[in-house]
Each structure stands twice: as C-alpha cells, then as structure tokens.
Amino acid sequence: MLRAGVDLGGTKIQAVITDEHSKVWGTYRCFTPQEGGPADVCDAMADAVKQAMADGALSYDDLIGLGIGAPGQIDLDAGTVSNAGNLPNWMVTYPLSREMTARLRVPTYLGNDVQVAVNAEVSLGAGRPYNSMLGVFCGTGVGGGVVINKELWIGRGAAGEIGHICVQTKGGAPCTCGRTGCMEAYAGRAAMEIQAREWFAEGRPTELFDIMADKGRERLASGVWYKASKHKDKMAKKLIKRAVWALGSGIGSAVNILDVEAVVIGGGLGLRLGQPFVDKIEKAMMPHLIKPAKPPAVLLAELGDLGGALGAGLLVPTPAAAS
Amino acid sequence: MLRAGVDLGGTKIQAVITDEHSKVWGTYRCFTPQEGGPADVCDAMADAVKQAMADGALSYDDLIGLGIGAPGQIDLDAGTVSNAGNLPNWMVTYPLSREMTARLRVPTYLGNDVQVAVNAEVSLGAGRPYNSMLGVFCGTGVGGGVVINKELWIGRGAAGEIGHICVQTKGGAPCTCGRTGCMEAYAGRAAMEIQAREWFAEGRPTELFDIMADKGRERLASGVWYKASKHKDKMAKKLIKRAVWALGSGIGSAVNILDVEAVVIGGGLGLRLGQPFVDKIEKAMMPHLIKPAKPPAVLLAELGDLGGALGAGLLVPTPAAAS
Numbered sequence: 001m002l003r004a005g006v007d008l009g010g011t012k013i014q015a016v017i018t019d020e021h022s023k024v025w026g027t028y029r030c031f032t033p034q035e036g037g038p039a040d041v042c043d044a045m046a047d048a049v050k051q052a053m054a055d056g057a058l059s060y061d062d063l064i065g066l067g068i069g070a071p072g073q074i075d076l077d078a079g080t081v082s083n084a085g086n087l088p089n090w091m092v093t094y095p096l097s098r099e100m101t102a103r104l105r106v107p108t109y110l111g112n113d114v115q116v117a118v119n120a121e122v123s124l125g126a127g128r129p130y131n132s133m134l135g136v137f138c139g140t141g142v143g144g145g146v147v148i149n150k151e152l153w154i155g156r157g158a159a160g161e162i163g164h165i166c167v168q169t170k171g172g173a174p175c176t177c178g179r180t181g182c183m184e185a186y187a188g189r190a191a192m193e194i195q196a197r198e199w200f201a202e203g204r205p206t207e208l209f210d211i212m213a214d215k216g217r218e219r220l221a222s223g224v225w226y227k228a229s230k231h232k233d234k235m236a237k238k239l240i241k242r243a244v245w246a247l248g249s250g251i252g253s254a255v256n257i258l259d260v261e262a263v264v265i266g267g268g269l270g271l272r273l274g275q276p277f278v279d280k281i282e283k284a285m286m287p288h289l290i291k292p293a294k295p296p297a298v299l300l301a302e303l304g305d306l307g308g309a310l311g312a313g314l315l316v317p318t319p320a321a322a323s
Numbered sequence: 324m325l326r327a328g329v330d331l332g333g334t335k336i337q338a339v340i341t342d343e344h345s346k347v348w349g350t351y352r353c354f355t356p357q358e359g360g361p362a363d364v365c366d367a368m369a370d371a372v373k374q375a376m377a378d379g380a381l382s383y384d385d386l387i388g389l390g391i392g393a394p395g396q397i398d399l400d401a402g403t404v405s406n407a408g409n410l411p412n413w414m415v416t417y418p419l420s421r422e423m424t425a426r427l428r429v430p431t432y433l434g435n436d437v438q439v440a441v442n443a444e445v446s447l448g449a450g451r452p453y454n455s456m457l458g459v460f461c462g463t464g465v466g467g468g469v470v471i472n473k474e475l476w477i478g479r480g481a482a483g484e485i486g487h488i489c490v491q492t493k494g495g496a497p498c499t500c501g502r503t504g505c506m507e508a509y510a511g512r513a514a515m516e517i518q519a520r521e522w523f524a525e526g527r528p529t530e531l532f533d534i535m536a537d538k539g540r541e542r543l544a545s546g547v548w549y550k551a552s553k554h555k556d557k558m559a560k561k562l563i564k565r566a567v568w569a570l571g572s573g574i575g576s577a578v579n580i581l582d583v584e585a586v587v588i589g590g591g592l593g594l595r596l597g598q599p600f601v602d603k604i605e606k607a608m609m610p611h612l613i614k615p616a617k618p619p620a621v622l623l624a625e626l627g628d629l630g631g632a633l634g635a636g637l638l639v640p641t642p643a644a645a646s
Contacts, residue, residue: 132478146580148471155455155582156617164613165576169490169568177613245492250576253488257469257577259478290487290500294479 002062004049004104005313007113008032008041008070010086010140015048016309017056017063020318022124026056027306037089038081039099046103065107066100067315069116069308076110086140109315113308114160118145119152120311121264125302130261134254134296136162136247137267139222141176142184146258163188165250186246189269192239193220199235206235222272229273240273248284251298256290266301275300325385327372327427328636330392330436331355331364333409333463338371339632340379340386343641345447349379350629360412361404362422369426389423390432390638392439392631399433409463432638436631437483441468442475443634444587448625453584457577457619459485459570460590462545464499465507469581486511488573509569512592515562516543522558529558545595552596563596571607574621579613589624598623 002025007014010032017026028051033040049066072084079097084090097108111119118135127133133147142163146153153159163184164177172181176190185191196208211231212224228236251263263285265278282298289295303310325348330337333355340349351374356363372389395407402420407413420431434442441458450456456470465486469476476482486507487500495504499513508514519531534554535547551559574586586608588601605621612618626633 148476153471153581156584157582158614158617159580159582161579161582161613164579164611165488166490166572166611167492169572171494179611249489249492253573253576254580256484256487257482257580258476259480259482259484261479288487288489288502290484290502291481294481 001064001318002058003064003313003316003318004052004066004106005309005311005315006045006048006066006068007117007308007312008045008068008087009113009308010071013041013045013048014305014309015045015052016306016313017049017052017058018310018313022310022313024306024310025058026052026054027309028052028055029305033088035088038087038092038094038096041087041090042096042099042103045100049104060105063104063106064319065109065316066104067109067111067116067312068096068100069111069113069312069315070096071113074110074112079108079110081110107316109317111312111315114143115145115152115154116311116315117266117308118147118160118264118311119314120303120307121266121301122147122150122152123314124310125307126264126299127262130297132258132260133262133264134162134251134258134260135160135264135266135301136251136270137301138187138189138243138247138265138270139267140190141188142247143267146254146260148258162250162254165253167246167249167253183246183250187243187250189220189222189225192225192243196220196235196239204235207231207233208236222268225269226272240277244277244280244284247281248286249288251281252285252288255285255296256288259291260296262297262299264299264301266303266307271301271304324387324641325381326387326636326639326641327375327389327429328392328632328634328638329368329371329389330440330631330635331368331394331410332436332631333394336364336368336371337628337632338368338375339629339636340372340375340381341633341636345633345636347629347633348381349375349377350632351375351378352628356411358411361410361415361417361419364410364413365419365422365426368423372427386427386429387642388430388432388639389427390434390439390635391419391423392434392436392635392638393419394436397433397435402431402433404433430639432640434635434638437466438468438475438477439634439638440589440631441470441483441587441634442637443626443630444589444624445470445473445475446637447633448630449587449622450585453620455581455583456585456587457485457574457581457583458483458587458589458624459574459593460624461510461512461566461570461588461593462590463513464511465570466590469577469583471581485573485577488576490569490572490576506569506573510566510573512543512545512548515548515566519543519558519562527558530554530556531559545591548592549595563600567600567603567607570604571609572611574604575608575611578608578619579611582614583619585620585622587622587624589626589630594624594627
C-alpha cells in the first residue's frame with residue numbers, strides 16, 4: 001500500500017511516496033510554475049508524483065491515494081482551492097481534487113499546508129513524544145498550529161495563526177498582514193526582507209543582497225540569511241536577533257495560555273538557521289514564562305523539508321489493517 | 324440531593340448550595356479573616372456553608388459534598404493548599420480537604436479558583452452555547468482559562484495564564500509578576516492601583532482616593548473604579564482605557580491562535596464595569612484579528628459574583644441518576 005503526499009508551495013513542489021507506516025519510498029522536488037494557471041500547477045504536481053514513483057521504482061497498482069497540503073482557502077467538501085495568492089492566477093475557485101484525481105486516477109485529499117506540516121511533526125517528527133505541542137513555522141510568514149491531546153486544534157478552521165500574536169501593540173513594526181507589531185512583522189522572511197531593503201536603501205552596509213545575487217535569487221531566501229549570518233553580516237545578525245526577540249515573546253505568551261509540553265520550530269528559515277536559532281528562541285522565551293520552573297521542550301522540526309509532503313500523505317486514509 | 328460550593332477569595336468567602344441541576348437553594352457571603360491562619364479561614368468557610376444552608380432552610384441529610392475554589396497551589400491527590408499569599412499565614416501546606424470534611428462531615432473536593440469560575444461559565448453561564456471559549460477574568464490580577472471541546476484545557480496544570488500574554492515586549496508597563504508588558508500590567512486592578520498611586524503622588528488630580536476613603540476601603544476596589552469612571556474622573560478613565568487597549572490586543576492574539584467561538588469577560592472589575600466595558604474590549608480586539616470576518620462572540624460573564632462558588636459546587640460529583 002502506497003500513498004502520495006504533495007507539499008504545494010509558492011516556490012517549490014515537494015512530492016513523497018510513503019507506505020502505511022509513513023516509510024519513504026520515493027521523493028521528488030521541482031519548482032512551482034510561476035506562469036500559466038492552476039492547470040499548469042496540477043500538471044507539475046502530477047509529474048512530481050510520477051517522478052517520485054519512478055524514484056522508488058514503484059508500482060501504480062499499490063498507490064491508494066494522494067494528499068495535498070495547499071495554500072489559500074480550501075473547501076474540503078467541494079475539494080476546491082481559491083485565493084492562493086502565491087500561485088499563478090489562482091485567485092479563482094479551482095476544483096483541485098477532481099483535477100488531480102483525473103490526472104493520477106486515485107482519490108485526492110486536501111489540507112491546509114501549515115496544518116499538515118504541524119500534524120506531520122506531532123505524528124512522525126519531533127512532537128511524537130508529546131500530548132500537547134505548539135508548532136511555529138518561520139518561512140515567508142510565520143504559521144503554526146496548536147496540538148491538544150495529540151490532535152491539531154483548528155477551532156472554526158482558522159486556529160494556529162501564531163504569527164499574528166501581537167508582541168508590540170504600540171509602536172510595533174509593520175506586518176505584511178497590514179497590522180503592526182505581529183510576531184510575523186519581525187520573524188517572517190518577507191517582513192525581514194522589507195526592513196533589510198529599507199535599511200540598505202538608506203545606505204546601511206550589508207552583504208545580504210550580494211549573496212542573494214550570487215545565488216541567482218531575487219528574494220532573500222533562507223539560504224541567503226544563513227550565509228550572511230555565517231559571514232557575521234551586521235544587518236543580517238541584527239534582523240535575526242530581532243526575530244528571536246519577537247519569537248521569544250510570542251511563544252512565551254502562547255505557552256502561558258496553553259502550557260504545552262513542547263514547542264517545535266520549523267519552516268524554511270527555521271530549518272536553515274537550525275539548532276542555534278532554536279536555542280536562541282528558547283533562551284528568549286524563558287523570561288516570559290510565568291511558570292519558568294516547568295518550561296516546554298523547545299525543539300527543531302525533525303522532518304525537515306519533507307515535513308509538509310509527509311503530512312499531506314497522512315491525509316490519505318489507510319484501509320483498516322486485516323486482522 | 325444538595326451540594327455546597329465555596330469561592331475562597333482573599334477578600335470574601337462566597338458559599339452557595341445547589342441541587343444536581345445547579346439550581347441555587349441558598350447563598351451566604353462574608354469577609355475572609357485577615358488575621359489568624361488556615362484554621363480560622365476553615366471555620367469561616369464552614370460557617371458560611373451553614374449560613375447558606377440556613378438561608379434555604381435546608382436539611383443536612385441532603386448535603387452530599389463540598390467543593391472549594393481555592394487560590395494558591397493545590398495538590399489534588401493530597402487535598403492540600405499551600406502558598407496562598409492572599410490568605411492569612413497560609414504559605415504552609417495545609418490539609419484543607421481533611422479539615423473541611425471534619426467540620427462539615429461531607430467529602431470535600433478542591434479546584435483552582437479561576438479554573439472553577441471558567442468552568443461554571445461554560446457549563447452554566449455565558450459560555451453554554453459554545454464548544455470553545457476563552458475566559459478572561461479581570462480582578463486583582465487577570466486570570467482566565469481556555470475551553471476546548473467543552474472541556475477546560477489545563478495543560479500540565481498551569482494553562483490559562485492569559486494575564487501574562489505579553490502585549491508590549493519593549494517598554495512595557497511593570498507587572499505585579501515582576502515582568503513587564505503583560506496584559507495584567509495594564510488590566511489587573513493591582514497594577515492599575517500602583518500606577519494611579521504613582522500619578523497621584525506626582526500631583527495629578529483624581530477622585531479615586533477620595534471615593535476609596537468614602538467607601539471605607541484601603542484599596543481601589545472595583546466599585547471605586549466604577550464610581551470614578553461614572554464621575555468622568557480623568558485618571559480613572561485613562562487607566563480603564565489603557566486596560567481596554569491591552570485586553571483588546573492580548574485577547575486578539577489568543578483568538579488568532581485558538582479561533583474560539585466566544586470570549587467571556589468576568590472577574591470583579593469586569594463584572595462591575597459590565598457591558599460597556601465588554602463592548603469596548605470587543606471593539607479594541609477587532610483590529611487585531613487576522614480573520615475579522617468571523618470574530619468570536621464577546622460576552623459578559625453571566626453568573627456574576629456567584630460564578631466561582633457555583634463552579635466550586637460542580638466539583639462535587641453527582642451520583643448517577645437512578646433509571
């Protein structure tokens with residue numbers, strides 16, 4: 001029995017093929033089409049699944065379903081995705097489930113990209129030993145999720161917006177959401193880049209944009225931040241320090257409300273900056289805890305770049321084991 | 324079948340006698356002894372229960388148990404309470420369950436004072452129609468609780484410290500917990516009083532302390548804040564506005580993480596300032612919501628001053644109904 005999981009991001013598509021124990025049998029990763037429309041993105045996803053099947057020399061007879069972790073607004077009943085601003089011409093409501101099932105001839109299951117990644121960490125990754133967990137994923141923005149009694153708590157569908165904890169109500173930095181003072185305004189890559197460009201335009205020195213150009217990128221990707229901080233670039237270090245400061249406060253607040261057993265740090269930027277980043281966040285969180293004698297474990301996400309796709313694979317129900 | 328519930332506060336003891344449907348049959352309220360020790364407090368609680376029984380002309384044969392909502396550190400297994408700083412000479416570990424059972428000859432059940440009050444609101448009060456709820460109780464401090472799937476979520480025992488969401492990480496007001504920028508630093512009566520005394524000492528005009536003296540109080544009790552704001556006292560209005568500002572931000576952050584269906588505002592100050600206070604908090608919360616199209620209901624606690632005692636009564640297990 002095999003299931004396919006696809007993490008559909010604005011930059012990359014990651015596909016993974018797993019068995020019922022979530023053991024990985026094949027993977028494939030490609031860039032997300034930046035032009036065209038939803039149908040082109042579906043073609044690319046179908047191709048990624050086929051390449052991942054080929055990677056493991058697997059038989060289609062064993063494939064029982066496809067799970068997709070998608071951005072935008074998902075209608076689970078209708079199997080549609082709309083308002084996916086990071087994907088080309090995808091503000092429309094598009095029948096993603098139907099289109100993928102037509103391409104791969106297996107049932108398709110949809111989930112929110114961040115929620116499936118949090119679910120993967122608690123089911124298969126760093127959160128496995130815990131009953132309650134807070135996932136904090138630093139990428140372009142800061143997303144996350146709350147796990148209560150081993151289950152992702154989604155509220156009325158919108159829970160987990162941890163990036164929009166307000167850590168500085170008065171005089172806070174502008175957030176890409178239009179508000180000010182959100183954790184994401186300090187710890188989301190998009191907001192960090194806006195601040196860096198502003199300072200750079202003012203003539204403050206930094207290697208960030210040289211490194212970006214060297215890597216042939218147009219954005220300050222996670223690897224750019226990593227390399228600049230390794231080079232002891234002052235601006236990069238200052239902005240990462242600011243991110244840690246905001247994450248410490250916001251995560252501390254969330255822990256004071258929820259008293260979770262563990263906090264798992266992931267996302268593109270989180271994974272790239274790795275354990276030293278996690279250690280700094282833990283240190284910054286401690287002074288905010290009202291019960292510092294019993295802090296939660298603060299851990300790096302264990303599943304790395306595959307987390308989202310593995311979590312998407314978990315959307316596919318496995319048949320009850322034959323007794 | 325009758326059960327007794329006692330809300331043990333630093334200022335007052337509230338007792339209530341209810342039946343298995345939480346219908347109220349008798350109540351009694353008295354001041355908490357400010358001198359002596361735990362045994363004197365127990366005597367006062369036992370007397371309050373007896374007076375509440377007398378209030379309803381009830382028979383002791385029907386009383387099946389006593390629940391107490393207590394401050395301090397509670398050991399449920401041992402039936403003890405320690406570190407209750409608001410009670411006279413109660414930093415020791417005191418066998419509260421055993422002592423009350425000896426006095427009233429019924430089993431005694433203990434619970435955290437704030438948690439039982441939140442539980443009362445979701446079981447019997449404003450939170451009844453909802454599956455998920457955030458309780459925010461503004462009194463001396465700001466306490467609260469998170470209700471998920473109709474159950475109070477206590478984490479590893481310390482969840483619900485909503486007063487210590489940090490709303491202003493840099494340059495925040497000093498909190499009575501020793502940190503700065505906590506919601507309680509703006510919206511807890513103790514912190515508000517410290518700020519008012521500081522401003523008054525600097526010569527800023529206010530009626531607050533005259534009203535306090537007129538009422539024969541030594542502290543700025545909730546009624547003092549209420550009366551001063553009715554008199555359009557500038558300092559009182561300013562500090563209440565600041566409290567609303569902090570509550571709007573902190574509650575907004577909590578809603579962004581948890582997407583609860585309802586927020587219930589209670590506590591001594593919350594109840595006294597009432598619906599206009601709740602309306603202002605709701606208005607201050609809205610700009611912080613990442614999904615403003617689907618805000619939670621923001622409601623005044625329905626059980627008023629009896630909430631804590633009713634919640635304490637719920638700690639007493641009811642015998643399975645005879646079929």
